[in-house]
Amino acid sequence: MGTRVTGKSGMKLLVSAVLTSVVAATGCAATAADGAAAGHGKINIAVIYSGPKETPYGQAQINAVKAAIAAVGPSRFTLKVVDDLPFDKQLTQTTEQLFQTGTDLIVDAATAGSLFFDACTKYPKKHCLEGYPAGQLPANTAGYWVDANTMFYLQGVAAGLLTKSGDTGFVNAIKLPGSTALVNSFALGCRSTRPDCTVHNVYLNSFSDPPGEVSAAKTLVNGGADVIAHYMDDPAALKAAASLKAWSFGLYTDQRSEAPGTYVTSQIWQPAFTEIFRQDLTNLLAGKWKSGRINWGTAAHTVDLTLGPWGKNVPASVREKVEKRYAEIKGGANPFTGPISDAKGKVRVPAGKELDPRDPDGVVYANWSWPVSGVIGG
Template sequence: MYKNLAAVIAAACFLSPVFSQPAVPVAAQQPLKIGFVYVAPLLDTGWVRQHDEGRRAVEAALGARVKTTYVENVAEGPDAERVIRDLAATGHQLIFTPSFGYMEPTRKVAQEFPQLKFESITGYKTAPNVAAANARYYEGRYLAGIAAGRMTRSNLAGYVAGFAIPEVLQGINAFALGMRSVNPKAEVKVVWLNTWFDPTRERDAAMTLFNQGVDVIAFHTGSSAVMVAAQERGKLAVGYHSDMRKIAPDAQIVAVTHQWGNYYTERARALLDGRWKSGNVWGGVREGMIRVEGFGSKVPKAVQQEVLARQKDIAAGKLHPFHANQTVLNNAGQEVIAKGQTLSDVQILKMNWLVQGVQGQLP
């Protein structure tokens, strides 16, 4: 975890200009009411769990200065707009909306409540009272790919994916590049679901992949169903969002975990102190927002050490998942990263291709 998030936010992590309109300090005798909107049910692991851990971290750090509320299992679209508006209308002064599909509803409600502050998590559009933040999940995916590349015996990995948005494509491509950096024969087979949370379909997709020869699997969806399926089938899997060894003690080789506590706490503290400003933060391993952990018992010590060493390299700026030591092609044979080049943040954020070694096409 990083110790001085305020300094990080004030520096290079901002992808867009910071609006200069300062926040007004919250009265000391009144707790800051903070609302969270969750796109799926709050379970023991997963996307929502990690954001709720962040909410709890805010309470632990700021105590009586804050009062938090959350609403779970809110569908993207009209339902989200209604819930966000309800939170705004009931005195919540800071509202976090952690799902890509909440971006437009958040902006719409924010226009109606210009005195309140909103944080669009995984969104990218900002306004004077709307900040955006996301994590460089692809860094963790690359590291998990290294572990998967070392552990596979069939040289075929599976990937259960929600929607074909850049964030998901970044993860698939980084995972494949990580695998192939240590195992050039490795390939990745993707199943698209077009939903973030549907445990039954997530499980079915995993089983289908296992039936097609996959022996290690990753996913970008909201439940732990893929991990459960891997445990049942005696396959290997990469935990996502949370450490999922409780669910899949024999299957998990490593987990890519999201760490939101410091970011949420700093943003709440900034509003309390009257220094909240809008902006766009994109933090990764270096900033403590992403890390790999939770190695399973089947993973040799040498593989664990290799992955952790590469994690240190990413944190130090010595390794970038989208740097091309050799020319990188997409799976249609076209050059996407020239030899010696590194994709810029703008290019990564607009990613619309699948790298060589990934089977299938974009939906």
């Protein structure tokens, strides 16, 4: 049986999970966040996560919280991490227990949505940070996220320049608007440099399933795809594609060592997360906590993520063209500008209309329910 929850894509999903909870704790006894901010004690922070904290996705956020604490003032905070939480009421109960035992601020890296919000609502004097939020946030809750769609677009640009067959593959998590947006972004980028590019998309109904990722990547490559991207918490698909000599992309961190011969590049998330958490911790200490909004870490219409180092075998011409397009986007160009058609050829976004990937009510952020041209299996 599964439990209806809100997951990483910001929408409702059906997930089955088994609890294997690991708690790593440091620091002192609890005090209220408001009192701590006024100088009467430390602020106790917890990061909760749904998978093993060693995954690149988990580490990008956990290390970012640690870096933010170091920047704002390590003597002002304590930190604990609770990972491997299931997407069910146990997550709510664990969140409540953390508040009851003195935690002042909880960062929901699991993006559990309503399961997390249920606990936050019960403790209005506490503070909550929700990754990739959707809908109404509790009065004590703020959201945070990064514009991964733009980076997947750039990966798609590289894929279009690298593919010889015109066929690429995408190992995807769960069929939800947020996941659809990422494969769509990749396809738009690929078709901007290779108009006949196709993206074979496979959903695994999980954010981390190494055996399934390996199987999916190998099936895609054996079926003709010569470039593989993914939206999974771990690099299993990357390594599987590399074992078959297909170009592949990292995600969240620099993962060149996982696929040294066929690695393309990655999108690096931690600096953006660090800046987001630094801003929120600074505001909390100053008594200026702002609830009910999404913090991207940078001003509107700017790029908040960076491309990682390039693989050693990526041609210089490919690097130069992708970096040129990246510079254009940082200069204000919007890659999500119509006309954009769906996979059946119907124009969904008219010519000249721009989609804002940071608009919480917009198509790209949480409402992209249809695959764009070139996506197969979306």
